Amino acid sequence: MAYIGSKCRACKAPAVIDLPQHNAHFCADHFQQLCRRQVAKAIDEFEMIDPDDRVLVAVSGGKDSLAVWDLLVEAGYRADGVYVGLGIGDYSNESEGYARRFAAERRLELITVDLSEEYGYDVPTAATATGRVPCSACGLSKRRLFDRAAVDGGYDVVVTGHNLDDEAAVLLGNTLRWDLDYLSRQLPVLTAVNGFPKKVKPLIRLTERETAAWCLLRNIDYLVEECPIAAGNKHLGYKAALNTLEAGSPGAKAAFYHGFLDRMAPLIDRRSTSTRAAANRCLRCGDPTTTDVCAFCRLVETAAAHEPVPVEMVLPKRRRR
Ligand code: FES
Ligand code: ZN
Ligand code: ZN
Numbered sequence: 482m483a484y485i486g487s488k489c490r491a492c493k494a495p496a497v498i499d500l501p502q503h504n505a506h507f508c509a510d511h512f513q514q515l516c517r518r519q520v521a522k523a524i525d526e527f528e529m530i531d532p533d534d535r536v537l538v539a540v541s542g543g544k545d546s547l548a549v550w551d552l553l554v555e556a557g558y559r560a561d562g563v564y565v566g567l568g569i570g571d572y573s574n575e576s577e578g579y580a581r582r583f584a585a586e587r588r589l590e591l592i593t594v595d596l597s598e599e600y601g602y603d604v605p606t607a608a609t610a611t612g613r614v615p616c617s618a619c620g621l622s623k624r625r626l627f628d629r630a631a632v633d634g635g636y637d638v639v640v641t642g643h644n645l646d647d648e649a650a651v652l653l654g655n656t657l658r659w660d661l662d663y664l665s666r667q668l669p670v671l672t673a674v675n676g677f678p679k680k681v682k683p684l685i686r687l688t689e690r691e692t693a694a695w696c697l698l699r700n701i702d703y704l705v706e707e708c709p710i711a712a713g714n715k716h717l718g719y720k721a722a723l724n725t726l727e728a729g730s731p732g733a734k735a736a737f738y739h740g741f742l743d744r745m746a747p748l749i750d751r752r753s754t755s756t757r758a759a760a761n762r763c764l765r766c767g768d769p770t771t772t773d774v775c776a777f778c779r780l781v782e783t784a785a786a787h788e789p790v791p792v793e794m795v796l797p798k799r800r801r802r
Contacts, residue, residue, distance in 0.1 A: 498694050501731035509698050516695050519686035520552050527670045529681035534637040536560040537678075539627045540583075540591065542576030544703045545642030547583050548692040549684050551699060553640065554589065560640070563630045565623050566595035568603020570792035572709055579704045592634065594626050602784035605710070605795045610787035611780055615710040615795050618780065625777040631678040643669075644684040644692055649738040650719035665749045668742070675769040677757045688734070713797045 487496040489508035496506030500515075507515060524530050530553075538550040540562040553560040564580040567573050577593070584591035597603050600622075602610075607618035631639045648669070655663045671680040684692060696703050711717070726733045762768070763775035770776070 497698070500691070502688075502727075502735060504731070512694065513698060516687060516691060517552065517556065520549075520683050521556065523669065523683050523686045524681075527668075527681070529670055529683055530558060530638055530640075532557070534558070535635065536638050536640055537592075537627070537631045537634065537636040538562045538640045539623070539642070540564050540580045541642070542579035542583075542704045543642070544696045544701075544705075545644050545647075545684060545689065545692050547579070547642075547701050547703050548687075548695045548699075549640060549642045550583070550589070551587075551701060552695070553683070554587070561590040561592065561634075561636070563592040563594065563627060565626045566593065566597070567619055567622070568595075568597050568605065568792075569619075569708060569710060570605075572704075572706065572792075575706070576704045579702060583701065583703075592630055594630060596622060596626070599626075600781050600785060602781065602787070603789070605792045606787050606790045607780055607784035608710075608795050609790040610784045613780075614714070616714055616716075618784075621777055621780060628677055632676065636678060638679040638681055641680065641682055642684055642692075643682040644687050644689050645735060645738060646689045646720055646723070647716075648682065648685055649723050649734045650716050652738055652741055653719045653723060654715060661749060664746075668746060671757065674757050675759070677769070685738070686735075710792065710795050710797070 487499065487506040488494065489496050489511050490503075490505040491511040491514075492508060494508040494510075497509050498512050499506045500512075503515075530536060536553060536558050538546060538553065538560050540546045540550060542564070546562075550560060550562055562580065562584055564577055566577060580591060581593075583589075604615055604619045604622065607613070607622065608615035611618060613621075627639050627641075630636075648667070652664075652667060655667060669682040669685045671677075673679040687695075695701075723734050723737070757769060759769040759771045761770050761772070763770045763778055764773050765778040766775060768775050768777070774782075
């Protein structure tokens with residue numbers, strides 16, 4: 482991994498990575514310093530984590546969640562991990578292996594929760610039973626289980642590995658629909674409210690190429706394969722569109738997302754439609770909700786009563802054999 486003839490901007494040693502958005506190449510050491518600085522800046526700017534907070538990292542076994550866990554532990558934060566088994570066939574089995582190995586090698590605490598064992602359903606079954614898009618059934622389940630693990634374990638803050646590419650793609654989707662509700666809530670920090678834990682995204686200043694490079698340089702083994710049932714979804718299409726823009730104008734992605742945070746987000750009314758802030762309590766679980774029974778309890782009820790659906794049934798058509 483070296484860019485023949487290119488030199489690090491900081492020390493003139495042979496470079497290992499080019500970062501067109503910074504108009505620079507970096508050696509391994511200075512690239513890692515840049516990653517640490519970007520994470521520290523995000524944490525500082527948005528008051529994401531206090532030094533004595535107990536932190537829970539939502540871990541998938543992919544590059545972003547393992548990179549952010551590594552960066553936080555290296556920076557001295559007390560950070561444990563939580564992994565949720567979603568029942569997505571081999572993909573879930575492999576991703577759990579990567580999460581477990583990462584934690585074991587570094588003697589870190591990893592909490593594991595299995596959807597089937599705890600709630601009697603998996604993501605393919607939930608998607609089929611409720612008619613939801615698989616990623617939506619998955620997201621709803623993960624959010625609830627992460628929140629619950631944080632509250633049960635007495636953690637102060639939940640960290641997710643969303644990076645600049647993820648956030649810019651979500652922003653593009655919300656903007657294309659002018660979805661003011663979502664735009665008003667698309668911030669890298671959700672404060673603790675109504676019994677829900679604080680949630681933060683320390684990787685918003687790093688791209689997924691940078692988190693992959695971080696893992697490579699730090700010898701972090703991660704699951705490279707993307708979720709098979711997410712293939713072809715709109716979010717990936719928005720990422721591809723932004724990558725096309727970025728190739729022609731390096732820095733466009735960061736300018737789009739951080740420009741939104743700096744200049745647009747403060748102008749949008751903070752809407753009160755967030756379920757987290759709802760005044761009602763779910764009749765089943767007692768969590769805040771805008772209806773009688775919360776979306777998660779309705780999903781559990783429908784999915785657990787459905788016969789199990791194999792993952793092959795929810796793969797995008799072109800991936801089925
Ligand atoms: Fe949630 Fe793929 S990981 S749908
Ligand atoms: Zn250097
Ligand atoms: Zn409920």
